[in-house]
Amino acid sequence: METSLRNIFTETQIKILKSGGKRSTFNATDMSAAICLHSVGPRTYKHLYEKGFPLPSRATIFRWLADVKINAGTLDVVMDLMENEEMCQVDKLCVLSIDKMQLATGFEYNDSDDDLSEPDNYVQLATVQGLKKSWKQPVYFGFNSRMDADTLNAIIMKLHKINYPVVAIVSDLSADNQSLWRELGISETNKSWFIHPADDQLKIFVFSDITHLMKLVHNHYIDVGLNINGHKL
Numbered sequence: 001m002e003t004s005l006r007n008i009f010t011e012t013q014i015k016i017l018k019s020g021g022k023r024s025t026f027n028a029t030d031m032s033a034a035i036c037l038h039s040v041g042p043r044t045y046k047h048l049y050e051k052g053f054p055l056p057s058r059a060t061i062f063r064w065l066a067d068v069k070i071n072a073g074t075l076d077v078v079m080d081l082m083e084n085e086e087m088c089q090v091d092k093l094c095v096l097s098i099d100k101m102q103l104a105t106g107f108e109y110n111d112s113d114d115d116l117s118e119p120d121n122y123v124q125l126a127t128v129q130g131l132k133k134s135w136k137q138p139v140y141f142g143f144n145s146r147m148d149a150d151t152l153n154a155i156i157m158k159l160h161k162i163n164y165p166v167v168a169i170v171s172d173l174s175a176d177n178q179s180l181w182r183e184l185g186i187s188e189t190n191k192s193w194f195i196h197p198a199d200d201q202l203k204i205f206v207f208s209d210i211t212h213l214m215k216l217v218h219n220h221y222i223d224v225g226l227n228i229n230g231h232k233l
Contacts, residue, residue, distance in 0.1 A: 031060075034055055075140060095168045123143055148180060157198045160199070
């Protein structure tokens with residue numbers, strides 16, 4: 001029976017079940033699993049908790065998250081949660097998306113650290129999403145710095161270490177991303193892939209962001225029109 005329970009519950013949860021519901025101290029693995037479940041459906045989580053499932057309360061989750069430090073760079077705490085996510089290997093195949101977003105100008109105050117931050121112009125964001133299964137998760141952010149090959153490879157290697165193989169990257173064709181493509185040896189006409197930094201038997205393919213391409217075509221059409229077979233539209 002206990003062996004079967006381990007396929008569903010953590011060791012702490014089994015301990016609670018065996019003790020007849022006596023509360024226990026949840027560790028990081030327990031909290032990671034609880035946060036993943038809560039993110040899928042807060043109402044469902046509340047219902048299971050009220051029915052007596054051996055889960056930390058929502059207040060415990062929020063207190064635990066309040067102590068988590070999120071700093072610029074690779075989001076290691078997020079990757080820890082991803083590592084504890086129960087998915088078959090094929091569902092962990094993923095695509096890494098690179099994007100840059102402008103930020104509103106203004107100072108920011110962090111009350112927990114009593115720190116006042118100067119305004120940043122933009123944030124560089126890296127997000128992974130499932131190739132086969134529908135899921136999406138930010139794994140990196142950085143302020144006022146472009147994505148370079150070293151940073152990209154470090155993210156890919158960390159994902160590979162927790163069994164999330166990156167098979168492709170997607171980005172728009174901004175000047176910064178064109179520079180990244182050159183660093184990776186990507187050419188629009190000759191080469192559309194680079195070797196996986198953690199496994200030289202694997203290739204990672206590089207794609208332009210189709211949504212951004214459509215936006216550029218739309219803007220070009222509005223500005224100057226389109227010429228198709230000698231006919232201007």
